[in-house]
Amino acid sequence: MINKFAELxxxxxxxxDEATRLGSSVHFFFYDSIKIIFLLSIMIFVISIIRSFxxxxxxxxxxxxxxxxxxxxxxxxxxxxxxxxxxxxxxIFIGFVESGIPLGITFSFLITSxxxxxxxxxxxxxxxxxxxxxxxxxxxxxxxxIGGIIIEKLGMEKYVxxxxxxxxxxxxxIEELNWDQRISFAKNEVKDIVGRVWKFxxxxxxxxxxxxxxxxxxxxxxxxxxxxxxxxxxxxxxxIPLYANAVGTIPIVQALMGKGVALGTALSFMxxxxxxxxxxxxxxxxxxxxxxxxxxxxxxxxxxxxxxYMFNFVMNFV
Amino acid sequence: MEIKIxxxxxxxxxxxxxxxxxxxxxTGVEAxxxxxxxxxxxxxxxxxxxxxxxxxxEVKIKGRVATVxxxxxxxx
Numbered sequence: 001m002i003n004k005f006a007e008l009x010x011x012x013x014x015x016x017d018e019a020t021r022l023g024s025s026v027h028f029f030f031y032d033s034i035k036i037i038f039l040l041s042i043m044i045f046v047i048s049i050i051r052s053f054x055x056x057x058x059x060x061x062x063x064x065x066x067x068x069x070x071x072x073x074x075x076x077x078x079x080x081x082x083x084x085x086x087x088x089x090x091x092i093f094i095g096f097v098e099s100g101i102p103l104g105i106t107f108s109f110l111i112t113s114x115x116x117x118x119x120x121x122x123x124x125x126x127x128x129x130x131x132x133x134x135x136x137x138x139x140x141x142x143x144x145x146i147g148g149i150i151i152e153k154l155g156m157e158k159y160v161x162x163x164x165x166x167x168x169x170x171x172x173x174i175e176e177l178n179w180d181q182r183i184s185f186a187k188n189e190v191k192d193i194v195g196r197v198w199k200f201x202x203x204x205x206x207x208x209x210x211x212x213x214x215x216x217x218x219x220x221x222x223x224x225x226x227x228x229x230x231x232x233x234x235x236x237x238x239x240i241p242l243y244a245n246a247v248g249t250i251p252i253v254q255a256l257m258g259k260g261v262a263l264g265t266a267l268s269f270m271x272x273x274x275x276x277x278x279x280x281x282x283x284x285x286x287x288x289x290x291x292x293x294x295x296x297x298x299x300x301x302x303x304x305x306x307x308x309y310m311f312n313f314v315m316n317f318v
Numbered sequence: 319m320e321i322k323i324x325x326x327x328x329x330x331x332x333x334x335x336x337x338x339x340x341x342x343x344x345t346g347v348e349a350x351x352x353x354x355x356x357x358x359x360x361x362x363x364x365x366x367x368x369x370x371x372x373x374x375x376e377v378k379i380k381g382r383v384a385t386v387x388x389x390x391x392x393x394x
Contacts (some may be wrong), residue, residue, distance in 0.1 A: 055366075055367060055380075055381050056366035056367045056381070057366055057367075060366065088366065088367050088368050090326075090357045090360075090361070091357065091360050091361045091365055091366045091367070091368065092366050092367070094357070094361035095361065095364075095366040098361075163358060167358065167361050167362055168362075181382075184385070185382050188382065188383060192329075192330070283326075286357055287357075
């Protein structure tokens, strides 16, 4: 239905020719923009309802029952469903550490939370299909688990700001929401998130459409294809400063993959844009010292690079 | 009465503060609205998800923007 509408709009009303580069780029742009914004609204609503059952206070309680690697896995999975914006990361960090949750498990949660978010997942599922969406989800959780375990092993506790250990938050009661409140929370999330990201979606899809119609496939495949061993590392380094356009990068990456960029390289790029960002580091600096931030960036960066190589390798056999 | 709005100053926190102001105006209750932006203080109050609202130092709603109607119920 959306496809029909986009065809009607571009080929009939705007009078563009289907066979031209311009025609197919403009069609791609309208079709994807409408589809993604529509799907985003529905998915954010559904995920927000699920999220309303997992406030951070409940997550904290659940997590304090798990030890070692199970704790890391569980923390990482909870990172996917717990409502969490970057401005809550500090209170969550303090709450976890103060209640005795090990540092490594806290980091598993903090790493996965931004990598796997509903917006990225919707765009991956709708642009790349469920297989790649699922791969992204699993590898995002994996990066959180590995990153957390390494930080635990390194014994970084002394690089947490001292005051964090001195705070005592006490026992807090968990507010039980009724269905009216859950629905109103979900509606607000849709308004808030779609209101924030639609510009980036449109810009990203616009650039993707340009690449789709015009970029030279041979050139890209040569530099970022599966045969260039350094492409994953380059993708992660380029991805880190691109935080603000995390949403916009997905359609660009999809168009690039159509031109021969390898899957692992593309996934690493997306994870780097979401997991490691300067604004998030500045916020985290309030509770952890620079040494630990450096370790955090290095460990997560290396894990993402590892995931990229793994996928590029696995794709040889699929 | 003392109404505290907890949050590091993101958009949701501003929305919550505005809702609180509206609720106070509409009910005519004598209340002072205080914004708490210091992370230490936010954590100390046992808040892990912002924004949050407290009435007379008792945290009432956290992790979402309370509506004007909800705040009215809290303060009257």
